[in-house]
Amino acid sequence: MISTSTFNTPCTPNWCPGCGDFGIWSALRRALSNLGWKPSDFVMVYGIGCHGHMVNFLKSYAFETLHGRPIPVAEGIKLANNKLNVIVMAGDGDTFGEGTNHLVHAARRNIDITMILHDNQVYGLTTGQTAPTAQKGFKTKSTPYGVLEEPVNPIGIAVAAGATFIARGFAGDIPFTQSLIEQAIAHKGFSFIDVFQPCVTFNKINTYQWFSDHTYYLPKEYGANDRGEAYKKALEWGDKIPLGILYKEEKPTYEDGIPQIKDKPIIETPLPTREIMDAFINEFI
Amino acid sequence: MIKTWKIGGEAGFGIMVSGTTFSRSLARAGLYLVETSEYPSLIRGGHNTVAVTFSEKPVYAPYKPVDILVALNKETVIFHKDELAPGASVLYDGTSYDISQENLRPDAVFFSIPFGKLIKESGGEMIMRNTVALGASIAVLGLPFEHLAHILTAQFTKKGQKVVDFNITVAKSGYDYIVVNYKEKITPMKIEKKEKEQMVITGAEASGLGAIAAGIKFFAAYPMTPINALLSYMAAVQVKGNFIYKQPEDEIAAINMAIGASFSGARSMVATSGGGFSLMVEGTSLAGMVEQPVVIIMGMRPGPATGLPTWTGQADLHFILNASQGEFPRIVLAPGDMEEMFKLTAEAFNLADRYQTPTFVLVDKYLFEARFTTNVFHPEEIVIDRGKLLSYEDQIKTPDHNRFQFTEDGISPRGIPGRPGGVFRANSDEHNEAGYSDEEAANTAKMIEKRMKKQQMANMAVPAPIVYGDADAEITFSGWGSTKGAILEAIKKLKVQNSNLKVNYMHVNYINPFPSEAVEQILKNAKRVVDVEGNHNGQLADLIRMKTGIYIKDRILKYDGRPFYPEDIIEGVKKII
Ligand SMILES: Cc1ncc(C[n+]2csc(CCOP(=O)(O)OP(=O)(O)O)c2C)c(N)n1
Ligand code: SF4
Numbered sequence: 001m002i003s004t005s006t007f008n009t010p011c012t013p014n015w016c017p018g019c020g021d022f023g024i025w026s027a028l029r030r031a032l033s034n035l036g037w038k039p040s041d042f043v044m045v046y047g048i049g050c051h052g053h054m055v056n057f058l059k060s061y062a063f064e065t066l067h068g069r070p071i072p073v074a075e076g077i078k079l080a081n082n083k084l085n086v087i088v089m090a091g092d093g094d095t096f097g098e099g100t101n102h103l104v105h106a107a108r109r110n111i112d113i114t115m116i117l118h119d120n121q122v123y124g125l126t127t128g129q130t131a132p133t134a135q136k137g138f139k140t141k142s143t144p145y146g147v148l149e150e151p152v153n154p155i156g157i158a159v160a161a162g163a164t165f166i167a168r169g170f171a172g173d174i175p176f177t178q179s180l181i182e183q184a185i186a187h188k189g190f191s192f193i194d195v196f197q198p199c200v201t202f203n204k205i206n207t208y209q210w211f212s213d214h215t216y217y218l219p220k221e222y223g224a225n226d227r228g229e230a231y232k233k234a235l236e237w238g239d240k241i242p243l244g245i246l247y248k249e250e251k252p253t254y255e256d257g258i259p260q261i262k263d264k265p266i267i268e269t270p271l272p273t274r275e276i277m278d279a280f281i282n283e284f285i
Numbered sequence: 286m287i288k289t290w291k292i293g294g295e296a297g298f299g300i301m302v303s304g305t306t307f308s309r310s311l312a313r314a315g316l317y318l319v320e321t322s323e324y325p326s327l328i329r330g331g332h333n334t335v336a337v338t339f340s341e342k343p344v345y346a347p348y349k350p351v352d353i354l355v356a357l358n359k360e361t362v363i364f365h366k367d368e369l370a371p372g373a374s375v376l377y378d379g380t381s382y383d384i385s386q387e388n389l390r391p392d393a394v395f396f397s398i399p400f401g402k403l404i405k406e407s408g409g410e411m412i413m414r415n416t417v418a419l420g421a422s423i424a425v426l427g428l429p430f431e432h433l434a435h436i437l438t439a440q441f442t443k444k445g446q447k448v449v450d451f452n453i454t455v456a457k458s459g460y461d462y463i464v465v466n467y468k469e470k471i472t473p474m475k476i477e478k479k480e481k482e483q484m485v486i487t488g489a490e491a492s493g494l495g496a497i498a499a500g501i502k503f504f505a506a507y508p509m510t511p512i513n514a515l516l517s518y519m520a521a522v523q524v525k526g527n528f529i530y531k532q533p534e535d536e537i538a539a540i541n542m543a544i545g546a547s548f549s550g551a552r553s554m555v556a557t558s559g560g561g562f563s564l565m566v567e568g569t570s571l572a573g574m575v576e577q578p579v580v581i582i583m584g585m586r587p588g589p590a591t592g593l594p595t596w597t598g599q600a601d602l603h604f605i606l607n608a609s610q611g612e613f614p615r616i617v618l619a620p621g622d623m624e625e626m627f628k629l630t631a632e633a634f635n636l637a638d639r640y641q642t643p644t645f646v647l648v649d650k651y652l653f654e655a656r657f658t659t660n661v662f663h664p665e666e667i668v669i670d671r672g673k674l675l676s677y678e679d680q681i682k683t684p685d686h687n688r689f690q691f692t693e694d695g696i697s698p699r700g701i702p703g704r705p706g707g708v709f710r711a712n713s714d715e716h717n718e719a720g721y722s723d724e725e726a727a728n729t730a731k732m733i734e735k736r737m738k739k740q741q742m743a744n745m746a747v748p749a750p751i752v753y754g755d756a757d758a759e760i761t762f763s764g765w766g767s768t769k770g771a772i773l774e775a776i777k778k779l780k781v782q783n784s785n786l787k788v789n790y791m792h793v794n795y796i797n798p799f800p801s802e803a804v805e806q807i808l809k810n811a812k813r814v815v816d817v818e819g820n821h822n823g824q825l826a827d828l829i830r831m832k833t834g835i836y837i838k839d840r841i842l843k844y845d846g847r848p849f850y851p852e853d854i855i856e857g858v859k860k861i862i
């Protein structure tokens with residue numbers, strides 16, 4: 001246990017008062033402090049959106065990437081040094097507007113990183129257009145007559161793509177989300193947490209109250225070890241939306257399959273020896 | 286004597302492999318060569334050819350006229366009869382197709398070889414026609430069979446002695462057939478004893494070796510001609526070479542992964558062609574903004590859009606110089622031969638690390654896929670310079686590290702994550718020295734100046750272009766990248782035509798930083814400048830005008846997807862002068 005103030009930076013959070021990002025931020029700080037991690041013990045990788053501003057409010061090794069691209073940057077960081085703990089923070093626009101492709105592939109690779117999705121159904125930073133997670137009929141600046149499409153299903157996609165740890169949290173329940181983050185970090189492989197994050201400024205429908213009224217906690221009996229069951233849970237929407245761990249499976253990671261990093265991260269391996277270099281050259285003589 | 290051998294047949298006949306086996310055999314016999322292949326962008330079906338231009342003396346570019354045509358089918362004769370040089374030899378199978386009605390040039394010399402019969406006798410299958418043809422080709426040149434046997438052995442050893450012996454038997458049947466039946470038509474090559482060993486290598490392989498010698502640790506590339514050969518070479522040697530190759534979901538992922546790996550401290554690289562690079566454009570600006578070194582191998586092919594996927598061109602110079610939003614430093618190198626390919630790829634890693642910015646190696650399908658004899662590379666001579674990368678001890682001295690510290694030369698010390706001190710962040714938003722977002726006017730201007738200062742530092746260190754040929758020349762050619770070989774060959778030919786003619790070539794292989802002063806000096810003193818480029822507009826000539834104010838009027842430009850042959854340049858010169 002270390003103090004959460006260890007992660008303080010010179011910058012003060014500039015999210016709108018009451019924004020769900022505060023809840024995710026607190027849950028993460030508490031999880032990190034519980035783990036006893038110092039700012040030098042992990043790497044945060046952010047997308048672009050309101051959530052991405054956390055790069056300024058959480059002290060750690062960090063990389064605020066491009067809109068839609070935190071996942072491949074995080075994968076590169078991890079592949080080059082698989083000893084690093086890597087956590088991705090991404091928006092729902094970030095993940096399902098620009099970058100859906102990356103999520104699908106990271107999940108099927110089962111690369112050992114943790115991803116936290118800020119699911120607010122809008123584009124916060126660009127001031128309130130629809131996000132791919134928005135409900136059909138949802139009115140925003142970009143959809144004045146209501147969204148015409150069905151929403152993407154983040155959990156459903158993670159289940160289908162093969163993620164080995166899939167959970168849903170709620171920024172309004174900080175201890176619960178903290179616990180999910182801790183378990184996701186402890187999980188070896190690709191872990192994905194969809195966190196309901198009320199955008200108090202641009203989403204007047206999916207409020208804290210709405211989420212409280214429409215969600216339930218998965219009971220202990222729910223095993224979370226059957227992908228088919230997890231998919232059924234992913235389809236639950238409306239009055240009863242499940243929170244908790246939907247699926248968990250132990251499986252070798254992508255890194256486990258790379259022979260050249262069996263003993264140490266690739267950046268710590270020596271350059272090819274003179275003999276190996278000569279052998280490479282001799283192939284062409 | 287410079288000669289060109291060409292083998293043609295349907296895709297799937299093993300044409301490509303035959304070309305390489307032939308090249309390696311010639312190199313082993315002591316000849317110099319350039320091997321090029323032409324193939325439509327299909328896997329099966331379609332017509333494939335490989336041409337090998339070779340000589341007892343060094344040769345730097347393919348020649349178009351064919352001295353020895355090996356026709357594995359009748360179409361090859363029909364398609365290529367107009368390329369035949371005076372007195373050309375034609376190897377074909379008179380027992381399976383008739384070419385007497387094809388009006389071949391009257392001085393052609395015919396070698397009819399019953400491929401099918403010979404294969405049957407040695408118990409082989411029809412797909413081994415190419416192997417018979419190789420044996421026959423070696424015999425026609427009067428070279429000892431031993432060289433071909435050696436290369437076939439090396440090629441098939443992994444499959445066991447039986448396969449080796451079988452291939453040698455089949456090849457020998459073609460060889461013997463020529464020796465027995467056409468002895469009087471054989472004109473042996475006169476090979477001088479070579480002092481030095483030679484490599485036979487493609488641009489892709491040379492570039493890969495350069496990257497490995499420079500200590501590459503991470504490589505991401507999405508398949509696309511012409512970088513596929515680099516991709517498969519690197520994938521094959523990654524375990525022994527202690528680096529990771531990853532095929533990502535797309536080019537966007539490729540460059541972002543490479544930037545992430547670079548952030549972790551790995552020397553990292555991507556490779557693509559114009560279409561793929563279009564998807565990497567935003568990522569390139571990310572590397573520029575967060576000052577992360579990354580090497581980008583950019584293999585040009587004719588565009589726009591899908592263009593001619595399997596052909597060549599040099600039309601992306603301005604694209605690469607100007608791609609991405611905002612202003613940030615970038616380095617662009619353009620190797621012109623195999624040694625430059627090896628050395629400049631390795632140097633790209635040093636420049637990327639030194640200036641902490643994206644660095645391009647601009648190549649093209651011709652130079653990347655063609656195979657050349659070249660001096661043996663010396664990886665031990667590659668010096669690795671990681672610039673201002675902090676040591677472990679220096680980084681952990683303080684708990685926090687100002688990754689974007691303002692410095693005299695604009696280059697800030699760079700740490701890597703995971704060390705127990707010197708914590709820092711990269712930020713694609715404009716940021717302050719600590720990496721936190723900062724949109725203040727003064728900071729914004731200062732940060733842009735800091736980054737562009739690195740370009741000025743690079744500019745000051747740029748080497749002058751090499752001028753090949755005579756001093757006080759009548760004609761000065763200007764060119765960049767892969768046209769080097771064809772221009773050097775054209776110069777040889779021009780001097781054969783007129784031994785008093787003085788002519789030289791200014792070879793630009795640093796595109797950015799651009800050696801403005803040196804180029805200005807060279808061109809100011811030149812009597813007549815002729816620009817040679819594989820694009821429609823004369824992109825280097827335009828760049829020279831922008832950088833030096835000098836306007837080059839005379840331009841020999843080619844944009845039909847084919848590489849320059851020396852003959853193209855001779856003809857171009859004739860038209861101008
Ligand atoms: C390539 C690109 N396209 C568009 C943008 C503009 N943009 C910035 S943030 C954003 C959407 C943010 O939404 P989300 O990812 O859901 O994050 P939130 O603000 O809701 O946390 C967009 C479209 C951009 N920065 N880059
Ligand atoms: S706009 Fe919405 S998501 Fe962004 S800070 Fe404000 S409340 Fe949070």
Ligand SMILES: [Mg+2]
Pocket residue numbers: 049091092093118119120121122123124131
């Ligand atoms: Mg959002």
